[in-house]
Amino acid sequence: MPDTIIKSAADTAGLAISYDDVAGAAERIAGVAHRTPVLTSRTADTLTGGELLFKCENFQRTGAFKIRGAYNAIARFTPVQRAVGVVAYSSGNHAQAIALAASMLRVKATIVMPQDAPASKLAATRGYGADVVLYDRYAEPPDAAVARVLEDRGGIFIPPFDHPHVMAGQGTVAKELIEEVLAGGVQGGGAPLDLLVVPTSGGGLLAGCAVAAKTLNPGCRVIGIEPEAGNDAQQSLRSGSIVRIEPPKTIADGAQSRNVGQLTFTVMQRLVDDIDTVTDDQLVDAMRFFASRMKMLVEPTGCLAAAAVLSGKIDVRGKRVGIVVTGGNVDLGRFASLVAG
Structure with missing residues (x-):
């Protein structure tokens, strides 16, 4: 899709990446990474009182946004x-x-x-x-x-998150989502997002998405979600300096980083509105919801953002909300044992 959305320059001066880096990454990965679907659920909207738009990276090549x-x-x-x-x-x-x-x-x-x-x-x-x-x-x-x-x-x-080219590539997730939303490609016509909720570990995805969202959809709040057992990003954002923790014990194996990156944290401080957490039980509930209501296999880490919204941890009543579903790579036996428990 051509980048024809009207943009308002986000304040990225001095940060590791700008929106131009995200746009350049989008051109570079075109034809390699899938442009994943944005799905909706009436059940989810009724449950939460919001209008939820799920960016489904579980359908991405390799099964995740990475x-x-x-x-x-x-x-x-x-x-x-x-x-x-x-x-x-x-x-x-x-x-x-x-x-x-x-x-x-x-x-x-x-x-x-x-x-x-x-x-x-x-x-x-x-x-x-x-x-x-x-x-x-x-x-x-x-x-x-x-x-x-x-x-x-x-x-x-190449580290998993604290690298400008990695961050820019991950930001294409939000770029695609917001382009489709503003172009009227999903329910609700071309109304902008009120909120974008993003799973968070080391912060590469969150940082890249924040740059894209604050440029393409300036009024959109951006919230990161991490496991309650490993809330280093939340502690870091609220304390103003990077907090390092021991490896967290959580079923969200993709969110067990000990600390956010230097580059990602600087972006988060500037452009991310808040970071919240969810429990492992809330992740399992979200896995069940996706499997039973939307017929999707989503790994625990991939459910972080959805779990925060579906559980009511984040109040989205009356809001138009983008939710990033990051991946679906989970052993089938493990998935079955979790959702059957």
Whole structure:
């Protein structure tokens, strides 16, 4: 879709990315990342009193939004960088995205992953052609494991969130959603969003989406959602400095980061209105809702934003609300045990 939406320049001076970076990423990933659907649910609207618009990245390539930032970052490698390969760490979705993007761009990929990462994510990462190195996330931070790999093998490191090209790529999620909303491609005609709710871990997606939303839909409030057991982003935003925590115990395996990034936090301070949390039980309720009412398989992390709205943690009565559903990569046995409990 042409970028014809009337924009109001968000205050991104001094930040790691601007809206132009997001727009450039959108051009770079066109034809690679899917333009995922925006779905609605009368049941969800009745339950919450709002008009909910779900941006469904569970239908994205690799099953999550991460291909956007991964491909944008590797596509910008110089010939020398392509020759030495890419190194990344991830519990799964960034791992799969880097592996696939590297394969498409013919770049060698080495991925550091926690030993307890979901089996489906480990298998998919290897299946895309990456070499996987395992580490114990509860015994050491991932950067220590990455440092060993870089020393032993070399490579260009792409972190899962604190990287401008990754952040810009992830921002295309909100760019697409808001373009479709304002163009009248979903229910409610071309009315703008009142609120955008985004799952949050290290802040790459939240930061990128905030830049896009505050530019394309300036009156839209942006709220990040993270697990209650791992509310480092909430603590950081409210205290004014980055708070580091121990690895949180939560079923949202994609949101177990110990702290937000330096680059993402600066954007969050400037453009994010608030960060809230949900419990694991609320995540399971959202998983059940998606499966029973919308016939979608969504992983726990992918349900963070939806859980906050569907549970009533965020009051959306009378509001037009964009909700980012980040992914659907969950082992089927694990999914069944959670929703049947």
